[in-house]
Amino acid sequence: MSEETDCCVVGGGPAGLFLGLLLARCGVRVTVLEKHGDFLRDFRGDTVHASTLRLLDELGLGERFRKIPHQRLDRVRVQLDGGTFVLPDFTRLPPPYSYLAMAPQWDLLNLLAEAGAAEPTFRLVMRATVTGLRESDGRVAGVEYTDADGGTHRLAAALTVACDGRSSDVRRLAGLDGYRRHFGAPEDTLWFRLPRRAGDPEGLVIRFSNGRGMVLVDRGDYWQVAYLIQKGSYERLRTQDVDVVRRTAVALLPWLADRIGELGSWDDVRVLDVRIDRLRRWYAPGVLCIGDAAHAMSPIAGVGINLAVQDAVATARLLGGVLAAGRVPSVRQLAAVQRRRRWPTVLVQGLQRVIQRDVFTADDPDAELNIGRTDAKPAPPIRLMQRFPALGGPPARLVGLGLLRERPPRPALRDGTTTTVREIA
Ligand SMILES: Cc1cc2nc3c(=O)[nH]c(=O)nc-3n(C[C@H](O)[C@H](O)[C@H](O)COP(=O)(O)OP(=O)(O)OC[C@H]3O[C@@H](n4cnc5c(N)ncnc54)[C@H](O)[C@@H]3O)c2cc1C
The missing domain is CATH 3.30.70 (Alpha-Beta Plaits)
Structure with missing residues (x-):
């Protein structure tokens, strides 16, 4: 069966569903393909950080999100033998987003899918597994996917965005796997x-x-x-x-x-399997990788979801207009997404790698359950933060808000949004 769309988003995780919704609100015809039949994957993180909470408000979805049963943590506490240490302290973030929300990811994804369904140009196909890429004029021009009944579909698209996670099929099919740098994880x-x-x-x-x-x-x-x-x-x-x-x-x-x-x-x-890796090149003509497909994140600091969502926001802002005009984004335009999102990724992965090296270094490599040093006290910078809590501000900002603020494209915002934000503040 042959179909057509402006943007094919592969993967209905946090990156894919936010991107699909944002693009649809810009008037882009977008098709999100998700290989599972539902979002009930209990092996994903539950963290919804300040930047995503703010985005939900900007999209007019904050109220609906707050109805989902969730926990609000203003501080994350780590229990060691030598005491309990605060790391990080989200009360140092600007209100009203000075906390970390913990909500089952399937509830958040369902909310995004419902919001998408309200947009006339949004289409989500569940149990749709991408198995191949279509090529035309030297560029990726869409995908082939199988549906729940094993039927094969050809979907033509001006742009294909790989949001299909750490083991991305689209990245491999587009020949981008060779650009991956592996940083390992212990x-x-x-x-x-x-x-x-x-x-x-x-x-x-x-x-x-x-x-x-x-x-x-x-x-x-x-x-x-x-x-x-x-490992x-x-x-x-x-x-x-x-x-x-x-x-x-x-x-x-x-x-x-x-x-x-x-x-x-x-x-x-x-x-x-925990890993950290990053693509040196996130794109090829007609195709772009974002989220874990471009940079697999370790669970340390619970920031992979945040980063994936911010990639999606930047992609929608930088490419939404081109796609809405019915044009194929140029390689330069795709490169602009990587340029924008690379540094925040490098910085956060750098932080994860330092923590891995300093905390998760087994002192008994033969004991499977031994994953760290036996210190009862945390590293000196963390001890310093306990004595001088103001030093906890920058790490809390990096984890909660990210390095760069990503603003959604204007048409994606919803009336009443500012009121909601003001009401909470
Ligand atoms: C053990 C563990 C715990 C973690 N805990 C946290 C945490 O607490 N907080 C946090 O922020 N981060 C956490 N992370 C990292 C986080 O899971 C990722 O960074 C984040 O999920 C990336 O989002 P994404 O949308 O890019 O990809 P994903 O969430 O991986 O979504 C990819 C989607 O693509 C779909 N898909 C894959 N292949 C295809 C295909 N061929 N066709 C169609 N669909 C396809 C998948 O079914 C999936 O729904 C954790 C990671 C690990 C390993």
Whole structure:
């Protein structure tokens, strides 16, 4: 079947759905293709930082977002043996966005999909897997995808945007994989659920002790647990009984003892590959990579979603007008997106790499669960921030707001938006 659109967005994650919505509000005919049948992927982050909260308000979606059950954290606390440390302190951000919202990502994505559906030029196709690229006149001119019934479709597009994540198919098909720089990561993540009980802490629990670490995300009636292990050690670990995880989890957080038995076997555990990489070139004629497809982010500081969303905003602002006019964006115009978004990415990935090097360096490379140094105290800059809280301002800004403020294209804004922002302030 042959179809046509102005912009084909591959991937319905945070980058893809924000981009689809923003472009549609500029009058661009946009088709978002998502290979899954829903957004219920529990292996994604839940963080919605200040820059995304502000964007939701600018798009007139803030009120709807605030109706989604979510937690508001004004500070992120890390528990070490030597005490609890604040890192970062979001109260240092300008109001009203001086907090971190934690909301299940599928709720946010559903909200964006619903907002998109209200735009006449927006089309979202679920269970649509891109399998090939179309070429014409030496440029990518759209995609081929299969639908839920195995049917094949050819979709012609002036621009194809790869928002299909860290293992991007579009990036590979466009021959851009060779431009990838790998920075490595010393850790992978075991991902499993444990019940939440009355009296448990709320929000986010981050605990490191004796070279081990875990993060618990509050999802209402259960904890989504991220348990850190040495990179590539999962298969070795699996040769042992899952009790090895149960025992060390309880050693880290003794209050889990009454429900750790719910972790029945390795079948309850998924392993997530953590990596940091970045493309040297984000584009080829007719195709552009953004979000994790251009730069895979580690979970450290929970900023990958933010960065992906800001890429989408910059892309819509820089290319929305060209696409709305029915033109094919030139290679120079695609390069302008990379130029704009490269430095914020370099800086945030640099921060993640420093934290990886200084915190997640195993002092026992043979112990699968050993992912860090045994220090009971954090590094000196963090200790300094505890003594002089004002020093926490710049890191909170970098994590919460990003290096550059990305403003959505004017037509994407909605009447009443400014009122909403003023009301909250
Ligand atoms: C363990 C772990 C935890 C993390 N936790 C956090 C966190 O707490 N906060 C945070 O900010 N970041 C976190 N990150 C990083 C974050 O997940 C990413 O940076 C972010 O999801 C990137 O968004 P994206 O839209 O670019 O890609 P993705 O969210 O990966 O979305 C890509 C979409 O493309 C679809 N797709 C893929 N291939 C195709 C195809 N061929 N055809 C059609 N569709 C396709 C996928 O189904 C998916 O929906 C974490 C990462 C890891 C590994």
